[in-house]
Amino acid sequence: MTVRILPCGDRALSVELSDRIDETVNARIIDLTAALSSDPIGGIEETVPTYRSLMVLYDPAIIRGKDLSLRLEERLRILQPGRTSGRLFSVPVRYGGPVGLDLEDLAAMKAMTVEDLIALHASVDYRVYMIGFAPGFAYLGGLPDALHTPRLAVPRQHVAAGAIGIGGKQANINSVAGPSGWRFLGQTPVRLFDPSRADAFLLKAGDRVRFRPIEAAEEADLAARIAAGAPGLEEIAS
Structure with missing residues (x-):
């Protein structure tokens, strides 16, 4: 998957994993959401999963966007697939x-x-x-x-x-x-x-x-x- 992490104003990043709708891509977005919930990165205030991307809202007084982007890239590198199972x-x-x-x-x-x-x-x-x-x-x-x-x-x-x-x-x-x-x-x-x-x-x-x-x-x-x-x-x- 080609990862793009894009700024959305000065308080949010969009983690994009694809430009199409795909179940595997969506599952990875949900896995990343769960990982950030169970082991949070300081400064993240909210995550919003979508079809192919994750919006990450953060407090720039705690963590800067560039630093958060690097932390998110690292999380994706070590992310274990299939960590979450839907009902x-x-x-x-x-x-x-x-x-x-x-x-x-x-x-x-x-x-x-x-x-x-x-x-x-x-x-x-x-x-x-x-x-x-x-x-x-x-x-x-x-x-x-x-x-x-x-x-x-x-x-x-x-x-x-x-x-x-x-x-x-x-x-x-x-x-x-x-x-x-x-x-x-x-x-x-x-x-x-x-x-x-x-x-x-x-x-x-x-x-x-x-x-x-x-x-x-x-x-x-x-x-x-x-x-x-x-x-x-x-x-x-x-």
Whole structure:
């Protein structure tokens, strides 16, 4: 991998490992994040992992950017791959319904039945490449090629929290309500972000999710349990 460490203002560095989306690259970014958490470098205030890079925010009164860059290069040289292992979660999804606005149109576009599209979408494990855009918003890789679809030309101004979408080669789970140009197939009652919880974020980069189709009655039951404090996610064996 070709490493570039670039300044981002006077309080942050971007550690770039590639110019493309790749699971191996992403795993190394997550390993570096974990290494800096378990054995911190003095002056680092926060790390933000992305698809192919790690943003490192630091206090220049404690460590200068040039010195930190050298320390990060050294960490990468000695980094042991595979030091972190993501969890696998089952995510319940009601396909269609009031939030699955694009389900039928997508099925027609792909020359599939709605049932076949749902089965294909739920047939694979998705990797959480990064959390971003909004608090807890999960960018997912692993979308089957047949479901790759461009975003909408005109974004919708309001899409509900928990919406399950497709954007290009990616899949996603909305964490909060907001505007979006993604195409949406359904909704999960699971709330990826809830600041009232001890751990506000349910998913982390490197985790995997497997979608489980549910009907409206189970969705309502799960929504009630989640409102009462249940997480709604079920961790399953790999």
